[in-house]
Amino acid sequence: MRLGQVLLLSSLLVCCTAPAVSMTRAHRGPTSPRIGRRSKSRLQSQKTIDDQRATQIQSALIHSGYLTGEPSGHWDAQTQAAMEKLQQDNGWQTKLVPDSRALIKLGLGPSTAPANSLPSQNSPLATNQPNTIHQQ
Secondary structure, X not given: OHHHHHHHHHHHHHHHHHHHHHOOOOOOOOXXXXXXXXXXXXXXXXXXXXXXXXXXXXXXXXXXXXXXXXXXXXXOHHHHHHHHHHHHHOOOOOOOOOOHHHHHHOOOOOOOOOHHHOOOOOOHHHHOOOOOOOOO
């Protein structure tokens, strides 16, 4: 009887402490690799808008009435305010400038095909006529 109680008590003790022991983390040294740590060679995002692109955006903002004057080619506070106003008027975010939807609305979004890959006036694709091959 005494042996049965000791076995029961010891097995109960092991069952209760095993989950707590398995939940503790192992100590890692200062040079061991860390899981989920960001590497130092992260890709850098674009910090400023290129002057040529700023000129395009300013011209489109002037054409749409959100900006006045001539394009300066520099992304300045007036250009940023005009872009934020355009985005606010359309219910889009105003913190990140410029929003892709705003650029598309200004006509500056991505095109579906490069200009040099469009069919020429005389090609069968442009005239919707079948391309016939003459065999001799």
